[in-house]
Amino acid sequence: MRFVKIFVSVISIVLVLSSCASFSKDKKTLDASKILMNSSIKIKESAERLSDTDHFPRFIPQDSTNWECVSVGDWCSGFWPGALWYAYECSGDENLRKQAELFTAPIKEIAYTPAQDHDIGFQVYCSYGNGYRLTGNPEYKKIMLAAADTLATLYNPIVGSIHSWPSKKQYPHNTIIDNMMNLELLFWAAKNGGGERLKDIAVSHAEVTMNNIVRPDYSAFHLGSFDDKTGAFIEGKAHQGYADNSMWARGQAWGIYGFAFTYRESGKKEFLETSMKMADKFLERLPEDGIPYWDFDAPLTSETPKDASAAAVAACGMLELYKIIDDEVLRNKYKQAAIALLEILSSPKYLSGDTNQAILLHSTGHKPKNSEIDVPIIYADYYYLEALLKLKKIEAGEVSVK
Template identity: 65%
Template sequence: MNNKIKAFSIFITVLMLHSCGTNKKKVSGFDSTTVLDLNVSKTKETLKELKDVDGFARNIPKNKTNWELVGVKDWCSGFWPGFLWYTYEYSGDESIKKEAERFTAPIKSIAYSPARNHDIGFMIYNSFGNGYRLTGNKEYKDVLLAAADTLATLYNPKVGSILSWPTQKKYRHNTIIDNMMNLELLFWASKNGGDKNLYEIAESHAKVTMKNLLRPDGSLYHVGSFDEETGEFIKGVTHQGYADDSMWARGQSWGIYGFAMAYRETGNPDFMETSMKLADHFLKRLPEDGIPFWDFDDPKIPNAPKDASAAAIAACGMLELSKLVKDNALKDKYIDAARRFVEILSSEAYYSGDTNQALLLHSTGHHPNNSEIDVPIIYADYYFMEALLRLKNIEETKKNQELVKS
């Protein structure tokens, strides 16, 4: 397997150098199936060692080869089982399905515990949500509905948004851009037997975020601080970016994806416009090699760490956008941009090969805290798999359309 991965990485690197030299806009020759096959093989090898269902892959420290594990209450706990569900979705391998079920089960407790933060969506929707989508397991649906109700307890009607971090007092009622991604759980629940008020909560949160965290240039504040009694917006700040007015890469990608999803669920054209504005600004500011630094405004650039996870999330967001825009030129624009992200991430520079258990290298978690700097992080792998599956579906649809025409 190791030789296959090495050979593939070299092939992709050469292919990309050729395509970049001949046509920077169009990327040709990339095959998502080849990458997905390697990802499945690698995941099966990892599962031989990762057996503790109370431990969830989070990151791989420098000079280590195996995933560091976290407990069920960690905000990243849902990404590993979600990743396994994506791997099962592609492979149809029943052994991977069983592992996905095993690692999903312990997270159930989050749905029935008091809300500690907004990350309930990441934890439950990525695990039980993907599991329910692929199996129709009624128990999974019950957990999802309970989790949505739990998440909704953080909603402040005076502000009109969900409190992201109940324990973070210095920002008062704080709403972070990451929280846009957790709205999907509420939208889903409102359509699948949950309280219809969950829809209003999610829509209101998206509107408040759009109004206050979006800056005129198309970038975002990481955190919005609000008066919890009057609902007044106090200020926009950062927690994980370089500065309050800088453009934190992963936050920008959460916004691209989150507002595209909000448009899909509500049909509000302002959400679509916001997602496109964020995506276009993201693409405009990319460095020459196509993968963002952890923050677009870090003064140490080009000697600042990259964030592969931001590229993977942005790819998913742009593929979501491509399904929603009506104009064919815009569809192609966002598909091509996403495909280029995934191609670069599949190259020798970012694909880990036999270096360690992860798929991707070079992600950055919490730079100001000197935490998870330039290491593999599980959510990068999760969104990388999602982007690959989305691209594969696009490729298959295109082939089918061509067959019909012929």
Template identity: 65%
Template sequence: MSILKKGKKVLAIALATTLVGCFSTKKETSSTSVDSVLNANTIKVKAALKDLKTFDSFPRTISKGHNKWEKVGVKDWCSGFWPGVLWYAYEFSGDEELKKAAENFTLPIKTIAYSEALDHDVGFQVFNSYGNGYRLTGNPEYKKVLLAAADTLATLYNPIVGSIHSWPMKPQYPHNTIIDNMINLELLFWAAKNGGSKKLYDIAESHAEVTMKHLVRPDYSTYHLGAFDDKTGAFIRGVAHQGYADNSLWARGQTWGIYGFSFAYRETGRDDFLKTAIGLADKFLERLPEDGMPFWDFDDPKIPNAPKDASAAAVAACGLLDLSSLVKDSELKETYFNAAKRFIAILSSETYLSNTTNQALLLHSTGHHPRNSEIDVPIIYADYYFMEALLRLKKMEASKKKIIVNF
């Protein structure tokens, strides 16, 4: 039996039905299949390599009026996304040139695993690069780096608070935990199953529990950051940081939560994590505007003239596909699966695909709006999660067809 209240469930199902009805419109399906979008993306990723010859310099964003990637160093939190994109392109195509490029851009990130942890982004940096590389090649050296990175990330854990100190560089918050950090728990869960200490599992579970209790509001909207007393563990307050206001709904933060609590349930089997993932997903879907693409923050008073965030839609698609495979209720499975397909269809439309505009795959993402940073531009993590969502959908649809044939 679903843990949703009946009325809430009906709302979610009705929403999904509306979204699926729009999925087949000509505007949103200019690319006719998942394979065709993946193929076009792979060609474009490979073409971008011609301008990317320095392997410790990674694409991050493209400013308005420019057409080539602006790059960052290894320690930037976005460094792992480009090698991850390359691994996904290789996974789809089997192109050995892409594999070699993925290996070349992955190697410099090794230093993160063996250096002092500066923040929680170790997972984004190492698991997206080395993790995908190990998954696709089984390279034992990659496994060593991943296990070392998990131990490095774990050094930020405060047992008094029960969570990882996400941003040590923010002294105004003695101990802080941000919703983004949920994604980095996957590295710890993986390591605990693949030769790492059992303590890594315990840290990941505890962190998810603290996040659930303090960063998820009663209505299933989320704070970006939770501030804690590092000596007593007491929760001090929730903060917007990258959102519009402390009580607003920052779109990408909500999707980090959907994604993170879905795999936290998959790893732990805890029903409260599943309930949280469902609540976060329903809140996100019910706040969507008519065109199905989230504004950067659902409570920006400038709506409908506020910028959108394609990266939030891409992360949501990944999280919802995972969640659709975890919920038991068949109607909820369909709801989340179809909502994810809707996001992928919109991202695959002429409105959001970059095509010949620049080297990125997607347009119209928003990074840090309060700082006026990366507003309505391509951002590498949007491309990463777009590729992930497409590959997830391809595998899930292939699995469904196999089940039908076998039946």
């Protein structure tokens, strides 16, 4: 039985890599520049219909065409201004820049409000971070540094990680795999005047996550619960996944991407190994059509939803791996795997076209709560654009992608 499982796993990897290799033979199969320009036009049209810059697109309900919007405090608030900045970056359209500035401005309050959860990185780095990268606005830098300090207040030195959800009292100290993504704000701040302490917090958090939330087989729990007085790991939980021992698709993608840039910023090879092995696990378990279901271990029926957002995040992470791996064969493996994911996401099955205001269809937010099931979600669009921009810059020979 063990031989059969190993044989099946090997065959699965070969099929995935063979599929990836087919994309490399014809580079014209994925025209990132064209897709980005078309997406920019669509984002501009959506922005022109959104008059309230204090509210931000989050998802589009089934049988609807327009975005449902949320307030600045929602964890998704930074993705829409971030998408606007990406659209401005690839189009140069000054109207998109103005819209990006308008939707970025309200998020300032997050930086100066006592931290409620770990999502400060998603909210501020995606909006102000991209804005600062593209404009060099010194006010944006000031706000980002303040946001990093606010995020750092959630750090528990006894546990060695950031407290993700203080409101969830059933877990004395909890850290979720998503939180890896928020470390990029801390790394940036440490290099831009915020002090080495912020980098130390980020590295410690990543180590705790790697040693406790990432399982020995390189799948991941969604949430790790810790004793806040001793730092001891108590248990791993699914929360948004199917079961405590299952592999939630988007969580696996957060880990791939988060550990990749944590290696880039820290130079600690164990983070690179973790990212690569999480990516291998993700690729090994992809279904035949190449896009993950919401959880790799969820029972499969005709109603089991996909998660395009997980594919987009994973593509970003694998392109990051391409940038930081020295071995040519390995780095190209992850690049071609990312291209394969983006190729499928860019097909008529996943692009929304004229269906609604979003770019991508078929994402899943929180299946256990029956929330945002098989609908367009803003972070899917954000990371899809980011991956396409990364690929475009890689193909152009640019060293720095983000």
